[in-house]
Amino acid sequence: MDQSVLPQAALYLIPVQLSDVELHAVLPQANILLVSHIKHFIVENVRSARRFLKKCDRTIDIDSLTFYELNRHTKPQDLPPMLKPLIAGQPMGVISEAGCPAVADPGADIVAIAQQKGLKVIPLVGPSSIIMGLMGSGFNGQSFAFVGYLPIDAAQRSRKFKEMEQRIMRENQTQIFIETPYRNNALAAEICKSMPQHIKLCIATDITGPNERIVTRGVKQWLNHLPDLNKVPTIFLLYK
Amino acid sequence: MDQSVLPQAALYLIPVQLSDVELHAVLPQANILLVSHIKHFIVENVRSARRFLKKCDRTIDIDSLTFYELNRHTKPQDLPPMLKPLIAGQPMGVISEAGCPAVADPGADIVAIAQQKGLKVIPLVGPSSIIMGLMGSGFNGQSFAFVGYLPIDAAQRSRKFKEMEQRIMRENQTQIFIETPYRNNALAAEICKSMPQHIKLCIATDITGPNERIVTRGVKQWLNHLPDLNKVPTIFLLYK
Numbered sequence: 011m012d013q014s015v016l017p018q019a020a021l022y023l024i025p026v027q028l029s030d031v032e033l034h035a036v037l038p039q040a041n042i043l044l045v046s047h048i049k050h051f052i053v054e055n056v057r058s059a060r061r062f063l064k065k066c067d068r069t070i071d072i073d074s075l076t077f078y079e080l081n082r083h084t085k086p087q088d089l090p091p092m093l094k095p096l097i098a099g100q101p102m103g104v105i106s107e108a109g110c111p112a113v114a115d116p117g118a119d120i121v122a123i124a125q126q127k128g129l130k131v132i133p134l135v136g137p138s139s140i141i142m143g144l145m146g147s148g149f150n151g152q153s154f155a156f157v158g159y160l161p162i163d164a165a166q167r168s169r170k171f172k173e174m175e176q177r178i179m180r181e182n183q184t185q186i187f188i189e190t191p192y193r194n195n196a197l198a199a200e201i202c203k204s205m206p207q208h209i210k211l212c213i214a215t216d217i218t219g220p221n222e223r224i225v226t227r228g229v230k231q232w233l234n235h236l237p238d239l240n241k242v243p244t245i246f247l248l249y250k
Numbered sequence: 251m252d253q254s255v256l257p258q259a260a261l262y263l264i265p266v267q268l269s270d271v272e273l274h275a276v277l278p279q280a281n282i283l284l285v286s287h288i289k290h291f292i293v294e295n296v297r298s299a300r301r302f303l304k305k306c307d308r309t310i311d312i313d314s315l316t317f318y319e320l321n322r323h324t325k326p327q328d329l330p331p332m333l334k335p336l337i338a339g340q341p342m343g344v345i346s347e348a349g350c351p352a353v354a355d356p357g358a359d360i361v362a363i364a365q366q367k368g369l370k371v372i373p374l375v376g377p378s379s380i381i382m383g384l385m386g387s388g389f390n391g392q393s394f395a396f397v398g399y400l401p402i403d404a405a406q407r408s409r410k411f412k413e414m415e416q417r418i419m420r421e422n423q424t425q426i427f428i429e430t431p432y433r434n435n436a437l438a439a440e441i442c443k444s445m446p447q448h449i450k451l452c453i454a455t456d457i458t459g460p461n462e463r464i465v466t467r468g469v470k471q472w473l474n475h476l477p478d479l480n481k482v483p484t485i486f487l488l489y490k
Contacts, residue, residue: 023385034278034280035280036278036280036375037278038278038279039274039279040272040274040275110385111385112391113384113385113391115391118388118389118391119388121385121387121388122388122466123388124388125388125452126466131386131388132386132462132464133381133382133383133385133386135277135375136375138378138381140381141350141353141373141380144352145263145350145351145352145353145361145373146263146352146361146371147361147365148352148359148361148363148364148365149358149362151353151355152398153395153396154396155393155394155395155396155423156391156393156394156395157393158393183395183397217373222372224371224372225365226362226365
């Protein structure tokens with residue numbers, strides 16, 4: 011066996027695929043080999059984590075593994091005890107629902123605790139819709155902000171649009187955000203109507219998937235030509 | 251041969267390793283197989299691109315490939331003609347010096363032109379020090395900004411520190427930045443002195459490399475305990 015894949019006593023942040031593709035299309039071979047050597051996993055969803063691990067290693071003995079669920083329902087006081095195996099010298103893995111753990115999911119909380127305790131944290135390479143959307147957009151990658159979900163309240167939302175426009179114009183900062191998938195179409199239409207014509211919108215859908223499309227157009231060019239984004243994983247980017 | 255690796259007529263954004271590691275540690279197998287099928291590359295540096303391609307495929311015939319150099323010395327009018335092979339139906343690749351092309355390098359300019367011309371752009375998965383630093387920091391990944399290099403001018407720099415602190419406190423936005431490697435030590439010391447004690451600094455050095463260390467501490471905890479970062483690739487992250 012390749013010695014280099016033997017894990018250290020560290021918290022490994024293990025990305026998963028964004029879409030239903032072969033693992034070798036989006037994950038380094040080293041990640042796939044590594045997971046077979048980890049017995050303790052902190053996961054956003056046990057069922058999908060099991061499915062991912064089976065995909066990495068068909069011979070894996072799932073029943074020999076321990077899973078600690080960490081999602082929005084987890085109580086803060088339940089987090090520190092999850093790290094006991096790592097403190098005892100065992101490698102642990104963090105797996106989220108999609109993409110890179112600890113970026114836009116509760117995984118960051120357990121990493122913060124590991125850092126406080128002086129434990130070693132090792133992020134692995136994997137697909138990030140934020141970075142891949144940015145790469146494909148042609149927008150400024152020397153300065154960009156990911157702002158997560160936009161506010162739902164109309165007044166706050168309108169202020170956020172104004173602020174994003176200002177940061178694009180004054181700071182040359184690309185603005186990146188997401189929306190609950192069933193509201194994607196409404197958001198895309200709203201952007202095209204409310205943003206001035208010198209603003210460009212990149213719509214990046216189904217990144218790494220069979221229907222991937224990463225397309226940048228002026229907001230007024232998009233108007234009346236928007237694709238159907240309903241329930242399709244999409245990331246939105248704005249720049250000038 | 252695996253049909254799935256045959257490239258389409260698209261501009262492939264091909265990440266390279268950040269450090270001197272085996273490719274399978276940081277790149278999906280599909281990327282490594284794909285490059286052998288591309289004949290035209292837009293690259294930041296021809297020598298290092300050749301070395302990367304040889305590493306992907308030892309049998310590659312380098313002399314049969316065409317390289318178009320794109321870096322800070324390239325004139326804007328020389329960019330559009332680079333895409334001729336793609337317009338004629340041939341796949342093309344973009345390769346930068348390190349990490350993901352078109353994020354903090356001139357590759358974004360050629361992607362912007364490809365988007366204007368309605369050409370297909372396909373980003374591939376690879377190591378990004380921004381995302382990996384963020385994952386490992388334990389900081390907020392629901393809202394973060396990469397601001398590139400900080401200003402050199404003392405007054406502008408001090409304003410930038412103030413602005414970053416405000417965005418951390420008011421917007422819960424993680425701030426990420428880099429420095430010219432020989433100035434890393436000076437920057438780290440400056441942060442620890444000038445930032446208030448409720449601010450945390452994550453220093454992520456040699457990401458994916460043999461001396462990788464991603465460590466988050468309060469700025470006052472770091473003071474007098476800073477590692478030597480001189481000429482070591484490092485990314486800095488701030489949060490509360």
